Amino acid sequence: MSRFNDFRGKRIALKLRECVKLVRSKNAGPFELTIDVMFSNPTLFRSCVKTGVLGPQNIANIYNIPDELIKVFEIEMISTIKISFPRPISQGDLGDADNHGGQQYSPLLDLEINNDG
Amino acid sequence: MSKIKLRAIAANGVLGSGFRETSLARGLELKPDFIGCDAGSTDPGPYYLGSGQTAFPRIAIKRDLSLLMVATRQAQIPLIIGSAGTAGGYPHVESLKQIVLEIAEENKLSFKLAIIQAEQKKDQILKLFQAGKITPLGRKELDEDSIKRAERIVAMMGVDPFIYALQKKADIIIAGRASDCAIYAALPLLRGVDPGIAWHAAKILECGAAAAENRSSPDCLFAQIEKNAFEVEPLATDMACTPQSVAAHSLYENANPFEIVEPDGVLNISNTKYAAVNSRRVRVTESIFWANAIKNAKLEGAVFLGYQSVIIGGIRDPQIINQIDDWVAKLKKRLASRVHDVFDIAQPKYHFNISIYGQNAVMGALEPEKKINSHEIGLVLELTAESQNIANTIIAIARHQALHLPIPQYSGLITGFACRHNPPFLERGKVFKFIGNSTIETPEPLNFFPCHVSTISEGRELH
Numbered sequence: 001m002s003r004f005n006d007f008r009g010k011r012i013a014l015k016l017r018e019c020v021k022l023v024r025s026k027n028a029g030p031f032e033l034t035i036d037v038m039f040s041n042p043t044l045f046r047s048c049v050k051t052g053v054l055g056p057q058n059i060a061n062i063y064n065i066p067d068e069l070i071k072v073f074e075i076e077m078i079s080t081i082k083i084s085f086p087r088p089i090s091q092g093d094l095g096d097a098d099n100h101g102g103q104q105y106s107p108l109l110d111l112e113i114n115n116d117g
Numbered sequence: 118m119s120k121i122k123l124r125a126i127a128a129n130g131v132l133g134s135g136f137r138e139t140s141l142a143r144g145l146e147l148k149p150d151f152i153g154c155d156a157g158s159t160d161p162g163p164y165y166l167g168s169g170q171t172a173f174p175r176i177a178i179k180r181d182l183s184l185l186m187v188a189t190r191q192a193q194i195p196l197i198i199g200s201a202g203t204a205g206g207y208p209h210v211e212s213l214k215q216i217v218l219e220i221a222e223e224n225k226l227s228f229k230l231a232i233i234q235a236e237q238k239k240d241q242i243l244k245l246f247q248a249g250k251i252t253p254l255g256r257k258e259l260d261e262d263s264i265k266r267a268e269r270i271v272a273m274m275g276v277d278p279f280i281y282a283l284q285k286k287a288d289i290i291i292a293g294r295a296s297d298c299a300i301y302a303a304l305p306l307l308r309g310v311d312p313g314i315a316w317h318a319a320k321i322l323e324c325g326a327a328a329a330e331n332r333s334s335p336d337c338l339f340a341q342i343e344k345n346a347f348e349v350e351p352l353a354t355d356m357a358c359t360p361q362s363v364a365a366h367s368l369y370e371n372a373n374p375f376e377i378v379e380p381d382g383v384l385n386i387s388n389t390k391y392a393a394v395n396s397r398r399v400r401v402t403e404s405i406f407w408a409n410a411i412k413n414a415k416l417e418g419a420v421f422l423g424y425q426s427v428i429i430g431g432i433r434d435p436q437i438i439n440q441i442d443d444w445v446a447k448l449k450k451r452l453a454s455r456v457h458d459v460f461d462i463a464q465p466k467y468h469f470n471i472s473i474y475g476q477n478a479v480m481g482a483l484e485p486e487k488k489i490n491s492h493e494i495g496l497v498l499e500l501t502a503e504s505q506n507i508a509n510t511i512i513a514i515a516r517h518q519a520l521h522l523p524i525p526q527y528s529g530l531i532t533g534f535a536c537r538h539n540p541p542f543l544e545r546g547k548v549f550k551f552i553g554n555s556t557i558e559t560p561e562p563l564n565f566f567p568c569h570v571s572t573i574s575e576g577r578e579l580h
Contacts, residue, residue, distance in 0.1 A: 028372040030159050030551040031255050036368050063483045073374050077391075078365050084372040086255065088482040092162040093550040094422060094501060095470045097478050099162050107485050 013112040016053075019044040025105040030091035033101045034084040037108065045079035048113055054081045062107050120343045122308045123150040125301060125318070126352070127338045129325035132156035132181050132198060133173030134335040136325070140352035144339055145188055150308075152189050153300040154181070155323055156213065157200030159417060159551070160370070167268045167419030167549030169208030175216065182213075183220045186289065190226050197279060197290045197300050204417070205294025206236040206269045213291055222576025228289055230578075231282035233568045235271045235293030242270055242416070242557070251416065251557045259416070259553035267552055268421045272414035275380030277562035279303035285570045293566070294417065296380050297323035305342050316384045317404035318347040320377055321366055326351045330362035350398040358399045360391035380415070380559070382408040414559045418552035423468070424505040425545035426512040428498040429537040430519070436526045437533050438475075438494055444522060444533075445471050451518045456511055467502040467511050496534070505544055512542045 016023070021040050028034040037054060039045040048054055060067035065085055073082040089096040098104060126144040129136045132154045144152075157165075161172035171178070182198075189196040202209025214232060221228070243264050245251055253259045264270070271294040280303050282290045292300075301319035306312065318340050321328050326336040329351040337352040349358050367386055368374045377384040385405045392400045437444055449469060457464065474495030477484035498519070500512040519534040559565045572579045 026370050027160065028370055029554065030163070031554050032372050034368075034370070034372050036365075038365065062485050064485065065483070071372065075364075075368070075374055078361050078368075080365065080368065080374075082368055082374050090551055091159070092164065092548075094468055094499070094548070095472075095481065097472050097481060097497075100160060103479050104483060106480075107483075 013114050015109065016111040016113055017109040019048070019113050023105045023108060025101050025103065027087070027091055027101040028084060031087055032084055033087050033104055034082060035105045035108070037081045037083070039079040039081075042079050044113065045076075045081070048081060049074050051114055053111055053113060054083060054108070059083055059085070121341055122310050122344060123305060123342050125149060125304070125322060125340045125342065126152045127301065127322040127325045127340075128152055128154040128181060128185055129335040129337065130155065130323070130327055131158065131173065131335075133178035135177065135181065136336045137334075137353055138184060140337040141184060141188055143354075144337055144352045145192055147339060149192070149194060149339070151195045151197055151304050152185055153197045153322065154185060155200055155297045155300060156198050157203040157205050157209070157294065158297075161203055163419045163549040163551045164547075165209075166204035166206065166271065166417060166551075167421060168547060169206065169269070171202040171209060171212055173203070178213070179216050179220065182216055183224065186217070186220050186226060187224055190228060190288070195283060195288055195290065195304070197303065199292045199295030199297065199300040201291050201293055204269075204271060205292070206271050207234065207293075210234060210291060210293045217289065217291060218573065218576050218578065221573050225575045227572075227574045229285070229287050229570055230573045231285060231287035231290045231568055231570045233274065233278045233282060233290065233292040233295075233566050235274055235295065235566055237270045237272050237416070237565065239264060239267060239270060245557060251555050254554040254556060259555040263418065263420055263552040266420045267418035268549065270416055270418035270552070272416050272557055272559070272565055273380060274414060274566045275299050275412055275562060276303045276306055277412070278566040278568050280307055281563060282568050282570065283307060285568070287570055298377075298379055298384075299381070309344065310342055311345050312382075312406035312408065313384065313404040314342065314345060314347055314401075316377075316379060316406050317386060317389065317401060318342050318349070320384060321349050321363060321401070324366065324369065326353065326356055327369065328358055328363050328366040329356040330359050331356055346400055346402045348394055348398055348400045357397040360393055360399050363399045363401065364389075364391050381412055382406055412559050412562055413556040414562075414565060416555045416557055419549040420552055422548045422550055423501040423503050424508045425499055425501045425548045426505070426508040426542045427500070427545055428512055428516055428519075428542045429495070430498070430541075431493055431495045431535045431537070432533065433493045433535065434533060435492070437524055438489060440524060441473060441476065441489070441494065444524065445473070448515070448519055448522055451522070452511070452515050455514050455518060459514065465502055465507045465511070467500060467507065469511075469515065470499040472497045472499070501548060505546065509542065509544065516541045
């Protein structure tokens with residue numbers, strides 16, 4: 001039975017945080033942020049890829065940045081989606097409050113992952 | 118004849134973060150050809166590059182380094198260390214060299230020491246920038262002004278200076294700012310390993326046991342390298358590498374997981390194959406390296422921004438929290454007006470930043486949550502000015518303004534801000550920022566990264 005079905009076989013949406021073994025963000029150098037979303041299994045990964053919930057458009061809306069600045073990579077072998085975009089303030093510059101970029105993934109945790117497939 | 122070209126140990130991801138002595142001992146039984154360790158990164162922030170300080174405590178660096186120096190001298194194999202002292206400039210290399218000499222004296226060690234510098238002369242960089250030899254990268258572009266204003270500029274070396282030092286028979290190599298991978302790729306390349314394999318093995322080694330699935334603490338990673346394949350396993354027997362954990366490691370701190378940009382070229386791992394050799398060891402094949410026609414080096418520089426003073430405090434009154442944006446705007450306005458009155462003709466330049474924990478301090482402009490959902494908020498007031506005295510003076514004015522800032526709901530004198538400390542402000546000293554991203558062409562890498570080899574006899578340097 002798919003994790004997307006409840007005990008009566010009805011489809012339910014899962015939150016992203018329930019679908020992953022790890023979500024993390026980090027600086028990729030002082031000027032870029034990168035987020036790794038590592039899914040618990042290939043089915044969840046493929047559903048997420050298919051529905052585009054972590055696609056550039058949706059990420060742009062969440063973080064309020066232009067979508068052309070967002071790069072999204074799908075890494076099938078490890079069921080991982082990687083998202084990279086420029087930092088609004090470079091690491092350590094006046095006003096930067098997350099020197100390592102470690103807490104920038106948090107708004108993704110409650111995204112709903114629907115099984116449209 | 119064995120297909121194995123060489124065996125390598127990575128002590129850990131950064132010198133001073135620690136590793137288990139049992140892991141190192143186990144690694145030595147496997148007859149390694151060298152031990153490497155990275156000692157720096159931009160990750161700790163621009164302060165270290167600007168100030169010349171090292172991020173990890175000296176005592177922690179000395180603990181790791183003495184174990185590695187004693188082990189490699191006993192085994193008679195090279196110890197290769199890159200990005201000395203966090204940022205890899207002159208003062209950083211010098212401070213690590215002093216630790217090396219101290220350890221050599223205490224343990225009566227004698228060896229050939231190679232010191233490779235990575236700090237660049239500003240006038241030289243400026244000339245090359247004007248000649249178009251420096252390519253700005255990304256959105257935050259490098260300009261002439263930031264080169265002129267930079268406190269320090271380093272370039273990130275590739276393998277050539279390491280190979281040169283190894284050819285000079287150096288036993289211990291202490292390099293300034295270097296690609297983490299170059300530390301580990303140099304000897305394999307010198308031994309004729311395929312570049313795709315040499316660079317990918319280096320990429321996995323550079324963070325030590327981070328490529329293991331269950332790294333419980335920083336520790337050593339072991340690699341056995343053939344001409345067209347390599348195998349990795351953690352030296353702690355309670356950790357394991359799996360095909361997934363090794364593949365996943367290429368994601369870390371990298372914007373693009375398939376192409377890893379190095380001074381010497383680009384490592385492409387789109388078609389790499391990972392296979393389990395046993396429950397702890399992984400075999401990697403089919404990685405590709407595209408060599409650059411002209412080698413280049415990433416430039417890193419830090420610009421001095423000023424001296425900073427900080428006040429930490431909080432607000433609990435819901436009526437003030439409800440209008441916090443107006444409260445902040447009013448505070449900034451009142452501060453400007455008081456500074457204007459107090460300083461008279463010698464008006465200082467200052468930068469005043471307020472972060473509100475409970476609203477959007479952690480994410481700033483990236484925060485999608487617009488509502489405050491907390492019964493209290495934390496405030497950090499940061500004041501940056503050209504001297505510590507001016508920063509202290511202005512933040513002291515800001516404290517008094519914040520303390521009694523009126524809101525329309527109350528008449529009479531209020532105290533609307535809870536100061537955490539007494540005295541209320543903390544001196545943060547000098548603050549820096551990174552200059553724009555760029556790469557410089559280094560057709561003759563040794564001209565940019567000079568290598569000096571000397572003989573050390575029980576801690577004394579003989580020339």
